[in-house]
Amino acid sequence: MKKLIIIAGPSGVGKTTISRYLTQKYNIPRVITHTTRPLRSGEQDGVDYYFESADSFRQLHFFEHVKYGSYQYGSSRESLQKSFEKSDIVSLIVETAGVHTYLQELPAQAVFVYLTVSEPAELAQRLEERGDTKSQIEKRLHSPEFKRDLALDDDLLQRAHIIKNDSLDAAKAAIDQLIESLTNV
Ligand SMILES: Nc1nc2c(ncn2[C@@H]2O[C@H](COP(=O)(O)OP(=O)(O)O)[C@@H](O)[C@H]2O)c(=O)[nH]1
Numbered sequence: 066m067k068k069l070i071i072i073a074g075p076s077g078v079g080k081t082t083i084s085r086y087l088t089q090k091y092n093i094p095r096v097i098t099h100t101t102r103p104l105r106s107g108e109q110d111g112v113d114y115y116f117e118s119a120d121s122f123r124q125l126h127f128f129e130h131v132k133y134g135s136y137q138y139g140s141s142r143e144s145l146q147k148s149f150e151k152s153d154i155v156s157l158i159v160e161t162a163g164v165h166t167y168l169q170e171l172p173a174q175a176v177f178v179y180l181t182v183s184e185p186a187e188l189a190q191r192l193e194e195r196g197d198t199k200s201q202i203e204k205r206l207h208s209p210e211f212k213r214d215l216a217l218d219d220d221l222l223q224r225a226h227i228i229k230n231d232s233l234d235a236a237k238a239a240i241d242q243l244i245e246s247l248t249n250v
C-alpha cells in the first residue's frame with residue numbers, strides 16, 4: 066500500500082528539516098508543490114518548490130490549492146504521481162486545509178504528522194536563523210494562517226501523529242518509530 070506522509074505545523078517548526086531527514090535516511094522523496102511566493106535565499110526552483118507566476122499557477126492541475134498569507138500554494142496531480150513513481154512512501158508538506166483535503170480524498174494512504182514546539186515564541190528566532198528577513202517574519206507571524214496552524218481542530222487532532230520538535234534528535238527518533246511502524250505492516 067502506498068503511503069503519503071503529510072507534514073504540517075507552523076512556520077519554523079521544522080517541516081522542511083524533517084522531510085529532508087526522511088529523504089536522506091529513508092530515500093523518501095517529497096512531493097514538490099507549487100507556489101507564487103518568491104524564492105528565499107538558498108532555495109532552488111524544482112527542488113524546494115516549483116516557483117510559479119500567477120499565470121503559470123492557474124494552468125496547473127491541482128489536487129488541492131490554497132492561499133496562504135499573500136501567496137498561492139498547491140499540490141499538483143503530476144507532482145504527486147512523479148513522487149509515487151520513485152517510492153511507495155512519499156512525504157508532502159501542506160498547511161492544515163490541505164491536510165483536510167488529503168485525509169478526505171486519500172484516507173487509506175495518508176499518514177498525518179503534526180509538528181509542534183513547546184514555546185511558539187521560539188519560532189521567530191528559528192525563522193531569523195533560517196535567514197528570513199525581519200519584514201517576512203513579521204508578516205508571517207501576524208498572518209491568520211500562521212495563527213491557525215499553531216493548533217489543530219478536533220478532526221485533525223484525532224488523525225495526527227503529534228511530534229514535538231524542541232530537540233531535533235528527539236523528533237528524528239519519533240519519526241524513526243513512525244517509519245518502522247509503516248514498513249512493518
Ligand atoms: N495546502 C497546501 N499548503 C502548502 C503547499 N505547499 C506548501 N504549503 C504550505 O504553505 C505554508 C507556507 O509555506 P512556506 O512559504 O514555504 O513557509 P514555511 O512554512 O515558513 O517554510 C506552509 O504551511 C506549507 O505547509 C501545498 O501544495 N498545498
Ligand SMILES: Nc1ncnc2c1ncn2[C@@H]1O[C@H](COP(=O)(O)OP(=O)(O)O)[C@@H](O)[C@H]1O
Pocket residue numbers: 074075076077078079080081082083191192194195230231232233234
Ligand atoms: N529542533 C530544532 N531546534 C532548533 N532549530 C531547529 C530545529 N528544527 C529545525 N530547526 C531550524 O529551524 C529553522 C526552520 O526550520 P524549517 O525546517 O525550515 O521549518 P518549516 O519548514 O516548518 O518552516 C531552520 O533553520 C532549521 O534548521
